[in-house]
Amino acid sequence: MDARRTVRAPRPNPGRRSEAIWSRARAIAVLDDPGRPAREDPGALWDLAGIGPGMTIADVGAGTGFYAFPASERVGPSGRVYAVDRSPELVALVRARARERRRRNLIAVRSRPARIPLPDAVADRVLLANVLHGIPPATVREAVRLLRPGGRLIDVDWAKRPTPNGPPVAHRLSVAEARRTLAAHGLRPGAAHDLGPEHYVLVAEQPLGPGHRRAASPGPPRRVPTRPA
Numbered sequence: 001m002d003a004r005r006t007v008r009a010p011r012p013n014p015g016r017r018s019e020a021i022w023s024r025a026r027a028i029a030v031l032d033d034p035g036r037p038a039r040e041d042p043g044a045l046w047d048l049a050g051i052g053p054g055m056t057i058a059d060v061g062a063g064t065g066f067y068a069f070p071a072s073e074r075v076g077p078s079g080r081v082y083a084v085d086r087s088p089e090l091v092a093l094v095r096a097r098a099r100e101r102r103r104r105n106l107i108a109v110r111s112r113p114a115r116i117p118l119p120d121a122v123a124d125r126v127l128l129a130n131v132l133h134g135i136p137p138a139t140v141r142e143a144v145r146l147l148r149p150g151g152r153l154i155d156v157d158w159a160k161r162p163t164p165n166g167p168p169v170a171h172r173l174s175v176a177e178a179r180r181t182l183a184a185h186g187l188r189p190g191a192a193h194d195l196g197p198e199h200y201v202l203v204a205e206q207p208l209g210p211g212h213r214r215a216a217s218p219g220p221p222r223r224v225p226t227r228p229a
C-alpha cells in the first residue's frame with residue numbers, strides 16, 4: 001500500500017494532545033540524564049534494527065541527539081544520519097554538537113508537523129524514539145514517506161505500564177496500539193522486543209513496491225541535500 005494514499009490513519013494516541021515542542025532546558029534536563037543509557041541503551045538497537053555501516057537513518061523527533069549521535073558512529077563516514085526535530089532550539093543544539101564533535105555525517109533538520117524537508121525514500125531506517133505516542137498522523141505519514149521500499153521504521157517507546165520514568169501511562173501506546181498505527185500507515189510491523197526495563201522496540205517494514213527486488217546490502221548513500229532548509 002502506498003502510505004501517501006493513506007488518508008484516514010488514526011491519531012497514534014487519541015487520548016493525548018500532540019507532543020509539544022521541547023525547550024532546550026527541558027530537553028537537556030530530561031533527555032541528557034546521565035542515568036539514561038543504563039535504562040535505555042541505543043547500542044542495543046543496532047542488531048535488532050539491522051543498522052550498519054553505510055546506511056542512511058532519519059531520526060524523527062531527535063531531541064538532543066541521544067540516539068542520533070551513537071547512530072552516526074554506527075553508520076560511519078559512508079553513512080548519514082538526519083536528526084529531525086520541530087524545535088528550532090534543539091536543531092541548533094544538535095547542529096552545534098555535531099560541529100564540536102566533528103560528526104560530518106550528522107545533519108540537523110528542522111521540520112514542521114506535516115512537513116519534513118527531506119526527499120521521499122531517502123532513508124534505510126527511520127527511528128521514532130519516544131515520540132510515536134505524541135505525534136500527529138501527519139508526522140507519522142512524513143516519517144513513513146522518508147523510508148525506502150524494504151526499509152524499516154524503528155519505534156522505541158515507553159512500555160504501557162507504570163515505570164519510574166516517562167510520561168503518564170495514559171499517554172503511552174501499547175505495542176498493539178503502536179502496531180495498529182504503523183499498519184494504518186502502510187507498514188508491516190514485526191516482532192516487539194524489550195529495550196531495557198521501561199521500553200519496547202517495534203520494527204516495521206516498508207513493503208517493497210511492485211518491480212522492486214530486495215537489496216542484499218543497503219548500497220551507497222544517496223545524493224541528497226546536506227543542508228536542508
Ligand SMILES: C[S@@+](CC[C@H](N)C(=O)[O-])C[C@H]1O[C@@H](n2cnc3c(N)ncnc32)[C@H](O)[C@@H]1O
Binds near residue numbers: 021131
Ligand atoms: C520525548 S522527546 C524524544 C527525543 C529523542 N528521540 C530521545 O529519545 O531522546 C520528543 C522530541 O520530539 C520532538 N517533536 C515533538 N513533536 C514533533 C513533531 N511533530 N515532529 C518532529 N519532532 C517533534 C520534540 O521537540 C522533542 O525533541
